[in-house]
Amino acid sequence: MPRFVPDPEVLRLGEALAALRRERGLSQAEAGSRLDMTSQGWGLYESGRRPGLFRPDVQRRLTGALDSTPEALALILGGAAPEPPTSTAGVESRGRDFEALATGSKRxxxxxxxxSPWAExxxxxxxxxxxxxxxxxxxxxxxxxxxVRVRLFERSDANAIHVRGAGALDRWEVIDRREVARLSAVIARREP
Incomplete structure (x- = not known):
């Protein structure tokens, strides 16, 4: 059976993605978890072994998990050094303390x-x-x-928002959209 050899251009793009991830101080597992992906799945992109890395939607998804953009990835591919993150949106890591708030975010x-146990x-x-x-x-x-209610989002439709966590994570709640002024995503958690 012939051995898989990634295309050199895909390999270079994967290496640029790895450089961007390392600049953000994330492991493959941390980056992958932001997309409900395993560290092995993320590693396949970095090694050029997962198809689709040249697709713009895939690049937006992967660089978004790193709080970056496909343009930053292209700059690294072109030989520029990775830029430091401009926002902490979506950043979460045990043992690190991120003081800066993302633009417009609240705590x-x-x-x-x-x-519990998602957030104690x-x-x-x-x-x-x-x-x-x-x-x-x-x-x-x-x-x-x-x-103000804090819940785990599951889905929404034209009439309601479906969430979990009203007393226990296995308890479902359906909230009428007419009762909701604003729905916002949690982008980071800070452990006490």
């Missing part, structure tokens, strides 16, 4: 165990107002009456 401290009391969540959450991502729901 909220978890006060109960409704989201004392965890500070950083969220981006108006940024739609992905399924399984934490979200902050600002209600029309002024109340």
């Amino acid at each position: 909220l401290e978890v006060r109960d165990d409704a989201l 009391p004392g965890v500070v969540l950083e969220y981006q107002p108006g940024l739609p959450p992905r399924p399984g991502q934490g979200c902050v729901i600002e209600m029309t009456g002024g109340a």
Whole structure:
């Protein structure tokens, strides 16, 4: 059986992706987890063994997980040094303390165990107002009456938002859209 040899151009693009990831101080596992991908899956892109790395949508997805852009990836590919991150949006890592807030983001401290073990009391969540959450991502729901709920987003439709975490992660809640002033994605968690 012949051995797989990646295309040299794909390999160079994968190496540029690896340089961008390292500049952000992330492991392959940390970068992959931001996309619900394993470290091995991320490593396949960096080694040029996963197809699609030249596709713009794939590049946006991968560089977005690194709080970067496909343009930054192209600059590295062209020989420029990786630029430091301009935002901490989506950054989460145990043992590191990120003080800077992403532009326009807000913080909220978890006060109960409704989201345990995802977020224990004392965890500070950083969220981006108006940024739609992905399924399984934490979200902050600002209600029309002024109340604020922190939940795990599952899905939404024209009439309702479906979330988990009202007292336990296995408990589902359906919230009428007319009661929601704003739905925002959690972009970072800070452990106490």
